[in-house]
Amino acid sequence: MNLALHNQQQCLDQLGTAVASLGSDAFYPALCQAFTCFAEVSDLLFLYFPDQQRPQCLYSNLANEDQYALQVSSYINGPYIFDPYYQASLKGAANGAYRLKDIAPDNFKKTEFFRHYYKATHVNDEVSYITALPNNQHLHFSISHAQPSKLFSVKTLGVFYSLSHIITELLSKHWLLQDASSRPSNNEQPDKPNLNQALQQALKQFGSTLLTPREHDVLQLVLHGHSNKAAAERMSISLSTVKLHRKRIYQKLDISSQAELFYLFIDALSSAKASDSGDPLQAYMNVS
Template sequence: MHSPTIQTPEWYRYLAELYDQAGSQKGRAAMPEKLALALQYLSRADSILVMVYFPNKRPVLLYADIDHSCRKNNFDEYLQGFYLLDPFYQMAFSCSDVTLFHLQDICENSFFDSEYYASWYKQSGLKDEVNYLIPLEGEAVAAISLSRNMDNSVFSTSKISQLDIIKPLISNVMKCHWADQNPLPAEEENREQDLHGALCKAMENFGRSLLTDREVEITQFLLRGYSIKATALKLDIAPSTIKVHRKHIYKKLDITSHSELFSLFIDALSVVSKDGEDDPLLRYHQ
């Protein structure tokens, strides 16, 4: 079976359906789903998510076609704070124009040995991912994630090139959809902003009741999947010094491995205080 391309007649049928949606508000509301179906056809992705990231509140899910049952469960955890560790989320607000990112290009090799990769990608049965990041009005950023499962191949260079060519189309569709969206009611908006703020603060303060400032800083990098070498480069200190700090971190937190550190962080997020100002471990150990 030949891989579809942007010259394939079926692709043009998907584009025609997208064009038909633009003429009415109801049609524009359905654009994320129609776009997702078109991209799923072109990319041969097994799963697709269309979300919107915000700098001051949790992501909002617009559309999901998730092939793996474990990923459905994981996505609930993702919205409860996991997203803060997502490399695509971390890059989203530095994009000035629509950009297509490939997971293998934005992460150093050590990321694929990290607990984030094991807990989100491997446990979800995912092998590879590409992600469109599209800046919208009001500092929002749309994110379209195309993923392939372990029994599929990784995205080829030619397929990524095809997906990259259609970036202007992707951007225009998402902006057209977003222009019709109404803001959340004030009470709900405030609640979402408060929750996101509390999660961010909790991440900053994780372990602070037990660790030194430098150890907290190193813990942040370890949680985000940075290797010893990469952390040392970021902090401009020797890798051997990072190893010593890591040993002290593990001892103070009563853990013995990176996987235990990651699990402790995820568990601690479930008991974050309303403002997140204190170390979530204080509540977790109560």
């Protein structure tokens, strides 16, 4: 039996343990164990996305506190809104396994989110099982490659994809079988503004008071990592028109790069009040 088949058999054996653990606290560790049979796999995360709230980490195999702070804590405190997996869930992606390179915008690796999150965490290849839960909630089971410079092999990816229906069904079934008291509670305090809603609103409105509607559409696509060509295709306009819009955006905002645009958004967020529902850039410009 070759190594790939041996690893696959080990994985299937461990999945039996996960099935036996459905509804209990042992489920996530057991499911992790099934995937650590593959030498290519390192970091494993289970992220829960409540409706209209920031995510929570349900379980991870990250033993190092610095790793956890970088890969989890920093992620859930804001940057997750730029995550292609999160955006895919918002858009109603079907349950299944998704590879980062296949769902990310074409210019994603040039975004500041990629540079400060994926590059900083040394994650070069990632597969995530996206599972929809009742009431607009989602679970993401993220699997990262053990070596930053390597990609998952075709055989390993084949196993991941072949298990897609099984894994998402297990995640869904476990959620339903858990005792209600064992499920994660809402992470927002009743007397505090909802961070997720504030971030989503700020992103949606960013630049809307200073730009034309078309320029604002281009800005949104650029922030999420789409190239000029991809933006032109999505907006059904010519490439030259997108370039002109982008040039005018940079002129109006007094910036010269996509990196500066990202940091302008971050700076504008820091100036906006949590109760604001308008363009955070307007408040920032008034203070600057």
